[in-house]
Amino acid sequence: MTAITGKIGITKRPGELGVHSLSTFKMVVPDLTVAENFYSAFGLEVKEEGDTLGLYTAGNPHRWGIVGEGAKKRISVMSFAAFEEDFEPLKRRIEGQGVRLMDAPPGFSSNGIWFRDPNDFLVEIKVAEKTSPNAKVDFGAMDASGPANRPASWGRARKPEVRPLRFAHMLLFVANVQQSIDFYSRVLGLRLSDRTGDIIAFMHGIHGSDHHMVAFVTANGRTPGLHHLSWDMGSINGIGLGAMQMAERGFQKGWGLGRHVLGSNYFHYMQDPWGSWSEYSADIDYIAVDHDWEAKDQPPEDGIYVWGPDLPKDFLHNYEADQFETQG
Numbered sequence: 349m350t351a352i353t354g355k356i357g358i359t360k361r362p363g364e365l366g367v368h369s370l371s372t373f374k375m376v377v378p379d380l381t382v383a384e385n386f387y388s389a390f391g392l393e394v395k396e397e398g399d400t401l402g403l404y405t406a407g408n409p410h411r412w413g414i415v416g417e418g419a420k421k422r423i424s425v426m427s428f429a430a431f432e433e434d435f436e437p438l439k440r441r442i443e444g445q446g447v448r449l450m451d452a453p454p455g456f457s458s459n460g461i462w463f464r465d466p467n468d469f470l471v472e473i474k475v476a477e478k479t480s481p482n483a484k485v486d487f488g489a490m491d492a493s494g495p496a497n498r499p500a501s502w503g504r505a506r507k508p509e510v511r512p513l514r515f516a517h518m519l520l521f522v523a524n525v526q527q528s529i530d531f532y533s534r535v536l537g538l539r540l541s542d543r544t545g546d547i548i549a550f551m552h553g554i555h556g557s558d559h560h561m562v563a564f565v566t567a568n569g570r571t572p573g574l575h576h577l578s579w580d581m582g583s584i585n586g587i588g589l590g591a592m593q594m595a596e597r598g599f600q601k602g603w604g605l606g607r608h609v610l611g612s613n614y615f616h617y618m619q620d621p622w623g624s625w626s627e628y629s630a631d632i633d634y635i636a637v638d639h640d641w642e643a644k645d646q647p648p649e650d651g652i653y654v655w656g657p658d659l660p661k662d663f664l665h666n667y668e669a670d671q672f673e674t675q676g
């Protein structure tokens with residue numbers, strides 16, 4: 349049932365409408381220099397582009413993230429991508445659902461459609477390349493066991509520089525997990541992968557996608573915001589070297605190494621300068637274009653991890669909400 353859309357290897361589920369990728373995000377922070385330091389240390393390529401920073405992964409021209417300057421840190425835009433032939437049908441379907449379309453915000457030249465989700469996040473759907481994987485991503489190249497009679501590791505001075513392979517997903521604090529599942533299913537055509545009651549839920553794309561391209565955790569009555577951005581490292585060594593590289597650059601606070609249950613990925617989270625997190629991730633579960641994943645409601649003890657260090661006390665603290673609720 350896998351259909352090829354003219355570009356070899358790109359997967360598309362025939363006859364169903366939905367976005368294929370979370371293409372780009374935009375966030376705003378009070379000081380771009382702080383962002384440049386953090387994301388450079390994390391291993392991203394950070395480029396000055398006018399009055400914003402572009403976030404790239406090495407060797408890939410795709411811009412995953414835009415960081416702009418603003419009084420308070422906040423996630424401001426999620427830009428999803430659809431196949432060209434699906435764009436008009438998607439637009440008609442969304443208009444038919446009564447979603448109010450908006451003009452592109454200032455600074456965006458866009459042929460996409462814009463609207464707000466129930467959390468007031470600004471969402472775009474545009475025609476763009478499929479950046480979500482078309483198959484399970486290779487894993488473990490850096491983890492291969494070495495041959496006998498030769499050291500397999502690196503000296504500290506010669507350890508490889510860390511380079512995330514791609515942006516993978518984001519987790520958002522939301523007003524109501526069920527409401528967000530409903531909206532992102534109905535409007536964007538995503539599907540539920542797994543959930544833990546109304547606490548946390550993970551959603552994937554229908555055209556071949558990681559176990560989650562976006563996920564929602566309850567904001568518990570507080571202002572919605574960003575919990576974390578996740579970047580695929582391709583190996584456990586990539587994750588470990590990433591955490592070490594961050595520590596050497598002064599970013600010590602994190603959580604890992606561990607492994608999730610829902611999505612199965614290995615992780616090490618680094619806390620960013622604004623209290624949210626950037627995740628080094630590897631080997632996340634993959635849902636192929638021709639597979640109908642059975643969404644399950646999982647027990648709370650499986651909602652976060654199977655093994656790893658104790659959770660930092662503030663791992664689920666919504667610092668983004670603090671700024672809006674305590675400082676006006």
Ligand SMILES: [Fe+2]
Nearest residue numbers: 519576578627
């Ligand atoms: Fe994650």
